[in-house]
Amino acid sequence: MGSECDVLIVGGGMVGATLGCALGQSGLRVVLLEDAPPEPFVVDQPFDLRVSALSVASANILKTIGAWGGITRRRLCPYRRMRVWEDLGDVEFLSDEINQPVLGHIVENRIIQLAVLERLKDFDNVEVIKGVKTRSMFYDPKGSSVELEDGRSLKARLLVAADGGFSKVRQAAGMGVSGWDYEQQALVLTVETGCGQQDITWQRFTPNGPQALLPLPGAHASLVWYNTPEEVRRLKSLSNPQLLEALIEAFPACLGEIKSITARGSFPLRRQHALRYVKEGVALIGDAAHMIHPLAGQGVNIGLLDAAALAEVLLDADHQGQDFGSEAALHRYENMRRRNNLMMMTIMDGFYRAFGSRSVPLRLLRNLGLGLAERIGPAKKMAMVQAMGLHRSLPRLAQGEALIG
Amino acid sequence: MMNISPSSTLALRSFVDDQEDPVVKNVSSIDPKEKAHFEKIARLWWEPQGPFWPLHAMNAFRVRYIREQLVDYFKKKDDPIHLPLSGLRCLDVGCGGGILSEAIARLGGEVMGIDMVEKNIAIADHHAHASGLNIHYEVTTAEDLLARDVSFDVVFNLEVIEHVAHAEEFMQSCARLVRPGGIMVIATMNRTLLSYAAAIIGAEVILRWLPRGTHHWGKFVSPSEIEHFLVPEGFTVIATTGVFVNPLTRGFRRVKSTAVNYMMVASKAQS
Secondary structure (H helix, E strand, O other): OOEEEEEEOOOOOOOHHHHHHHHHOOOOEEEEEEOOOOOOOOOOOOOOOOOEEEHHHHHHHHHHOOOOHHHHHOOEEEEEEEEOOOOOEEEEEHHHHHHHOOEEEEEEHHHHHHHHHHHHOOOOOEEEEOOEEEEEEEEOOOOEEEEOOOOOEEEEEEEEEEEOOOOOHHHHHHOOOOEEEEEEEEEEEEEEOOOOOOHHHEOOOOOOOOOOEEOOOOOOOEEEEOOOOHHHHHOOOOOOHHHHHHHHHHOHHOOOOEEEEEEEEEEEEEEEEEEHHHHHOOOEOOOOEOOOHHHHHHHHHHHHHHHHHHHHHHHHHHHOOOOOOHHHHHHHHHHHHHHHHHHHHHHHHHHHHHHHHHHHHHHHHHHHHHHHHOOHHHHHHHHHHHHHHOOOOOOOOHHOOOOOO | OOOOOOHHHHHHHHOOOOOOOOOOOHHHOOOOHHHHHHHHHHHHHHOOOOHHHHHHHHHHHHHHHHHHHHHHHOOOOOOOOOOOOOOOOEEEOOOOOOOOHHHHOOOOOOEEEEEEHHHHHHHHHHHHOOOOOEEEEEEEEOHHHOOOOOOEEEEEEEEEOOOOOOOHHHHHHHHHHHHHHHEEEEEEEOOOOOHHHHHHHHHHHHHHOOOOOOOOHHOOEEEEEEEHHHHHOEEEEEEEEEEEEOOOEEEEEEEOOOOOEEEEEEEOOOO
């Protein structure tokens, strides 16, 4: 049995599911494939290791598509302050300075995904196929086909790759990437703190790599310790009390008491960018298009902007009687996103290189930079606005503007 | 910032018309070699970065305006379930590679596209088939069509009048192809000093968006001249908008001033 649709989204992660919602209530027939649906959320369950710092723009997108309630019903932690420092330079960003109630929210990735998938059920024009893997994919500019392991086959005018950094769709469409592995890994720990819920995230740069704390609801926090793969391996082999000791020694005392480690994991870091985001009949979004250093937590944020931009482009094209799968239509999406994403990746690389260096002039320079950022109001505001994704020329959804109705 | 005519179908037409082929009357019976040739040019026509990019950019802008106007005038349902232009019989005069015709067909219109250049019709026909659209294309003129006693709910007259030899006769033929109670949509360029600066100096000489000699300023037509041609045929102008082209962003937007590019919608009396 084969069935046809307009848009086939391969991958129901945060980004793919957001695109699905953004196309909800439109005239397009959408199918979303999610081969590994997330476990449901149970109140009081331990915190997941994978968390994201959702920018204000991301929150706008999730609110506009109607998925934000699913997050607030579960759990999240707003933050109003962000502190970045090295040995000398130190800068603190406050949401008040740019007249925003918050700088962002720390949310577990699974909660975001669950909320968006839940919202998808409200749309009659979007069908979700869960728990079935794809057997084969055949890319054709005029209409691709995907065969599922249960024997079903699907045909779609537009194939959307939302299937992650090692995207099968991207491969099937023969679209190239450039990339490399960072000589750093991230050790992620969920910890219990001695203080109550905090409203500040901080990042400290050390020559071995940055350290970061993201507050979680209640007396919990997520610590990210970037280090060489060898050191991460050594730290992971330690027992909880030993690791806690190493942590207390390495992390600044001013963060408050860290009482215990409740979960740990490590992730390799990769930078990867697709050379093109679109070809006739196919578009890449999220990690399928770009993998970025997680330092400032921008990965999910730029992915959600991709979803918002692509939805806008598809619906505009459809409204104008344009073939939404044509290169002419899709090209606008690439224009809206690729350069911006590249800039964000380059800034993250800059941080990685500048702060990873032990050279004295560079250290002076970056300390000076942080010191200046603290003293020069407009520069600081601009940096904040960028980091929060509030700059102009955002996709309409990210400005809180609905695409339909 | 200045206004520029981003393009003209006829000018671009001459681009594909460089090597004139023997007249191909029946496009479905063209030989394979011809077909390969058309396919190559058709790709060019439809390439977003190709020589026809101004047409693609402008078409999206225009269709938004046209959609609004037609939905409003014919009191059509405009929601995700209904095609907004369903049931409307439309004629695209000077359809070129079919960029407007396809958009109108996708929105539900029953479209006939006519062009004097055989190659354009072959390209348009080929592309519509590949896109699964049902559009009737034909190598003919408005004048010849009129002799067949046909009429349409909507006649699109976009960027043609400034290229024809006898504007008045041409407008008369187009007007008579509109059924009583139907409408005509016109897009063209005004004859002002500003349009000379923008369309000829700006778009052709400085920006080189268009080949030199694309436009002849003396043939540009003012909104009042259009009205003058249409009123005797029982038409009333129901909407006019200026079109502003930003040369830096290549973006289009509606403006009050009709000094350079403009669009006009005129309705024909019921009887």
